[in-house]
Amino acid sequence: MATVxxxxxxxxxxxxEVIKGVSLDVADGEFIVIVGPSGCGKSTLLRxxxxxxxxxxxxxxxxxxxxxxLEPMDRDIAMVFQNYALYPHMxxxxxxxxxxxxxxxxxxEIAAKVQDAAKLLQLxxxxxxxxxxxxxxxxxxxxxxxxxVRAPSVFLFDEPLSNLDAKLRVQMRLEIRxxxxxLGITSLYVTHDQVEAMTMADRMIVMNAGRAExxxxxxxxxxxxxxxxxxxxxxxxxxxxLEVEGREGALSVGDMRLPNPTGHxxxxxxxxxxxxxxxxxxxxIAMQVQLAEPLGANTLLHGKLPTGQGFTASLPGVHAVSxxxxxxxxGIKPANMHLFDRATGMRxx
Amino acid sequence: MEKRVTFKGWFLxxxxxxxxxxxxxxxxxxxxxxxxxxSLFIPDPFGLSSQFVGLGNFEYxxxxxxxxASFLTTAVFSTLVxxxxxxxxxFLAVMADRLVKSAGTYRTLLxxxxxxxxxxxxxxxxxxxxxxxxxxxxxxxxxxxxxxxVLNGAEAMGLVVAASAWGRISYNFxxxxxxxxxxxxxxxxAAAIDGARFWRRFFTIxxxxxxxxxxxxxxxxxxxxxxxxxxxxxxxTAGGPxxxxxxxxxxxxxxxxxxxxxxSSAAQSVILLVVVGLLTVLQFKYIEKRxxx
Numbered sequence: 250m251a252t253v254x255x256x257x258x259x260x261x262x263x264x265x266e267v268i269k270g271v272s273l274d275v276a277d278g279e280f281i282v283i284v285g286p287s288g289c290g291k292s293t294l295l296r297x298x299x300x301x302x303x304x305x306x307x308x309x310x311x312x313x314x315x316x317x318x319l320e321p322m323d324r325d326i327a328m329v330f331q332n333y334a335l336y337p338h339m340x341x342x343x344x345x346x347x348x349x350x351x352x353x354x355x356x357x358e359i360a361a362k363v364q365d366a367a368k369l370l371q372l373x374x375x376x377x378x379x380x381x382x383x384x385x386x387x388x389x390x391x392x393x394x395x396x397x398v399r400a401p402s403v404f405l406f407d408e409p410l411s412n413l414d415a416k417l418r419v420q421m422r423l424e425i426r427x428x429x430x431x432l433g434i435t436s437l438y439v440t441h442d443q444v445e446a447m448t449m450a451d452r453m454i455v456m457n458a459g460r461a462e463x464x465x466x467x468x469x470x471x472x473x474x475x476x477x478x479x480x481x482x483x484x485x486x487x488x489x490x491l492e493v494e495g496r497e498g499a500l501s502v503g504d505m506r507l508p509n510p511t512g513h514x515x516x517x518x519x520x521x522x523x524x525x526x527x528x529x530x531x532x533x534i535a536m537q538v539q540l541a542e543p544l545g546a547n548t549l550l551h552g553k554l555p556t557g558q559g560f561t562a563s564l565p566g567v568h569a570v571s572x573x574x575x576x577x578x579x580g581i582k583p584a585n586m587h588l589f590d591r592a593t594g595m596r597x598x
Numbered sequence: 599m600e601k602r603v604t605f606k607g608w609f610l611x612x613x614x615x616x617x618x619x620x621x622x623x624x625x626x627x628x629x630x631x632x633x634x635x636x637s638l639f640i641p642d643p644f645g646l647s648s649q650f651v652g653l654g655n656f657e658y659x660x661x662x663x664x665x666x667a668s669f670l671t672t673a674v675f676s677t678l679v680x681x682x683x684x685x686x687x688x689f690l691a692v693m694a695d696r697l698v699k700s701a702g703t704y705r706t707l708l709x710x711x712x713x714x715x716x717x718x719x720x721x722x723x724x725x726x727x728x729x730x731x732x733x734x735x736x737x738x739x740x741x742x743x744x745x746x747x748v749l750n751g752a753e754a755m756g757l758v759v760a761a762s763a764w765g766r767i768s769y770n771f772x773x774x775x776x777x778x779x780x781x782x783x784x785x786x787x788a789a790a791i792d793g794a795r796f797w798r799r800f801f802t803i804x805x806x807x808x809x810x811x812x813x814x815x816x817x818x819x820x821x822x823x824x825x826x827x828x829x830x831x832x833x834x835t836a837g838g839p840x841x842x843x844x845x846x847x848x849x850x851x852x853x854x855x856x857x858x859x860x861x862s863s864a865a866q867s868v869i870l871l872v873v874v875g876l877l878t879v880l881q882f883k884y885i886e887k888r889x890x891x
Contacts (some may be wrong), residue, residue, distance in 0.1 A: 337785075
């Protein structure tokens with residue numbers, strides 16, 4: 250168990266800077282999720298912590314030690330890879346015991362530790378199988394087991410669930426979280442799936458183009474997104490963003506007038522989450538609904554504003570839409586309106 | 599899923615396989631048949647008539663100490679050639695695989711020797727080690743070593759092994775290199791995190807993953823050493839000194855075309871044919887279950 254500290258970590262491949270200075274303090278036992286779209290540098294960041302990529306600039310500390318120049322094996326970490334990276338010619342037990350064998354532990358001790366981990370992950374029956382005889386979920390468990398037996402200070406997960414089907418993913422998500430809570434091992438978890446990020450993280454880092462857009466608890470990020478990118482990336486369906494003109498007491502979009510929660514004037518970006526919109530005959534937002542997606546518990550309405558911009562609302566219950574489209578008026582609480590600077594995308598107010 | 603082209607009639611498919619059948623018949627089945635037939639006869643010293651002796655040629659061969667010695671020579675030679683061509687090839691492939699800069703250049707240079715024909719490679723090595731004008735033997739002389747593969751059987755063997763293996767390293771390198779590139783990077787990384795250093799990783803993870811390639815190359819190289827090294831041996835030692843480099847294929851040639859003992863030569867070809875057959879069976883048996891893990 251250990252803390253992990255990233256201090257303005259940068260990564261350059263030749264002249265291109267892919268990680269542009271990320272700082273983060275991870276507390277002992279904390280579960281951090283690094284989330285972002287593909288190519289944002291989240292895997293590179295994790296690989297730098299693992300020691301599989303060199304750190305171009307900045308400092309990495311694991312526990313009290315500076316880890317920049319340590320070999321992966323000396324960092325006291327374990328990693329679970331996206332494709333599991335099991336050794337195909339070894340049995341499950343050999344896969345899990347490989348690290349211990351290299352560390353020179355006596356055979357009996359290795360066998361005992363492997364047995365313990367196997368019991369924890371319900372792999373006892375499978376210990377003699379080869380990886381190719383296992384299903385995706387079982388392979389995933391073996392990869393977890395291989396990480397657990399070494400009792401590392403830090404777990405690193407690189408999109409471990411992305412090769413599983415949706416149902417298994419939900420199940421493994423819970424298992425990983427439970428396991429981590431039980432073992433209390435500091436974890437860094439990379440994913441592109443915002444649902445995983447929301448459900449698993451103690452704190453999450455939203456990354457975009459090599460930068461940490463926001464670091465905070467999932468609800469924090471959801472309720473007070475620091476940037477336009479974080480606002481749009483977290484939440485499903487994603488946030489509606491409108492270019493609005495701020496005036497005294499009001500925000501104007503075309504002919505629509507919305508309340509101005511912060512009093513900012515001039516051109517700003519307004520973010521409205523679809524699930525925060527409510528049907529309101531006196532509401533300021535006029536939407537021409539074109540398509541309804543009934544999800545059972547709620548209905549997604551897709552359509553256009555008078556300005557021609559696409560707009561989505563998520564209303565509770567079933568909401569039928571007549572064939573030719575339908576005009577709908579919507580309202581929103583000022584507390585649920587997010588304003589961002591139009592040039593920098595930073596949150597206002 | 600298997601994609602198969604199906605034909606309606608039998609005429610077109612027949613035409614399509616005819617060239618291959620024709621070539622096999624003319625250059626393989628016919629000579630093989632002739633060899634089997636001739637192996638049952640002994641020609642007279644002038645080659646004018648021949649006498650049927652049944653399996654006499656085989657009987658004589660199996661009792662002939664020179665022939666049995668040639669079997670041993672072949673075994674030693676092919677083992678050495680296989681090892682000397684595969685181990686350096688694997689080493690070079692591992693090194694080239696680690697390269698970041700100018701990997702392409704190294705790869706190209708390492709593949710070049712394969713383009714040199716065996717006989718030319720043989721002449722090249724013969725000149726380098728020539729006892730009178732050879733560069734290498736001169737330097738060896740300077741170091742106090744008296745190199746003479748014309749008289750020393752062991753040195754002759756060493757030289758033909760080196761000359762045969764040299765060009766072959768490129769071929770093996772190519773296969774090993776491709777196989778190494780196919781090893782998933784994440785498996786190597788997982789092993790690195792598990793604490794295995796480079797050579798430990800190599801022996802416990804990479805080498806087992808290369809085993810299908812290694813086995814394939816083993817068989818191919820043994821077959822190569824058996825049959826395709828004729829040019830090298832012919833140019834460098836002509837089987838000498840004192841038959842110390844006369845492998846089976848070379849003995850077929852020297853007994854048949856130099857000594858004109860066609861019956862014995864044919865019998866040797868038949869024995870070789872059986873050996874090739876066994877090797878092929880072995881190869882197919884293992885390629886069937888190519889994945890060893």
